[in-house]
Structures are given as C-alpha cells and as structure tokens.
Amino acid sequence: MAVWFLLPLLLLAAVALLLLRRLRLRRQAPKLLGRTLFNLTIGDIVQYDGRDWVVEDRLLYDDAGFQWLEYLLRDGNDGRWLSVCEDDWLEVSWLEDAPASELEGLTADFPDHLRCRGQLYHLKERGRASVSAAARVMNRRLQGCRFGDYEGADGRLLSLERWEEGDAPGPPELSLGRRIDPAAPVLLPGDGRSVYR
16 A cells, blocks of 8 residues: 555656656757848758758947958858848848959959959949958958949949058959849857857
C-alpha cells in the first residue's frame, strides 16, 4: 500500500523537475531576432544569386540626417555591397566593386554623365556623408565621403565615391550593379562573428 502512495508522488516530482528544466533552458537560450534589411549584423547570411554571402561589415551613411546602410558581403574571395535606402519607398541595390580606370568621362568630381563598360550613366544624386562602421576594431568612424549616384539603361547603377583624405578628396572608388527586389534576398541569423577576419 505504501508503494501506491509513493508512486504518484514520484511521478509529480519527475514532472515538476522536467518543467523547471524547460523553464531554465528557455531563459538561457538566446533569442534570435528575425533578420531584416535594417538589422543585419556581422556573421549573418544573405542568400542571393544562388550563393551564401556572409555579412562582414555594416556601414551607416549620414547625409545631413538622411541615412542609408551598406553591408559588405563576402563569399570566399568575392565581395558585394548590399545597399539599403528607405525614402518614399524601400530601395535595395546589389553592387560589385570595379576598377575606377574603367570610367570614361571623369573630368570633374561628379560629372552629369559617365560612361563605363560601354554603358552611359546619368547623375541622379550627389552629396557628402559621414560614415561609421560596425565591424572594424580600429577606425570605426571613417572619414567623410563624397558620393555620386548614377543610373543607366535597364536599371543599371553606378556608384562613385571619393573618401576625404585631409582637405582633398581621395581617388574615385567605383561600384556597379542594379536595383533588386527587397524580398529577393533570404536573410539568416549568424553567430555574430566574422568569418573572414
């Protein structure tokens, strides 16, 4: 008779221990936030163009209060820029660095028209932005950047930047690409660590 009395008590104790363990594990497990184009962090994965790209840096540009993001993505030795700009609507661009020597018609800092790889591009916007970086150990606050954004036929984009070096602008840096559907990249959380550093 004592066995029948102890059996329900042991069963209740086992259930109580399991519930306590679950609560403890739930409190300890990190909460992974869903990733959006605005909260990607170092080590996150961007699946696009049939490849997995790792977020290696996050640059925040600020042009007199107007802000946009650029993420440096890497897959092995290949790099891309994912640019996210929210104005009247969300604009997302997929860009790749190109040699500035491919530019034709660069007679001024940001001329109204440029030619590159046989394509004609027209200036849409120019300005100056301060830039801060998320992943860098040193030099998180970068020098200012003067920029010109150009558009060509078939939705092609050309981004021209000149980083400030003292009083003079530095050499031109060129990126080429296109606008993409904001829903096209698949965003996956990473572990918060750089893969390539």
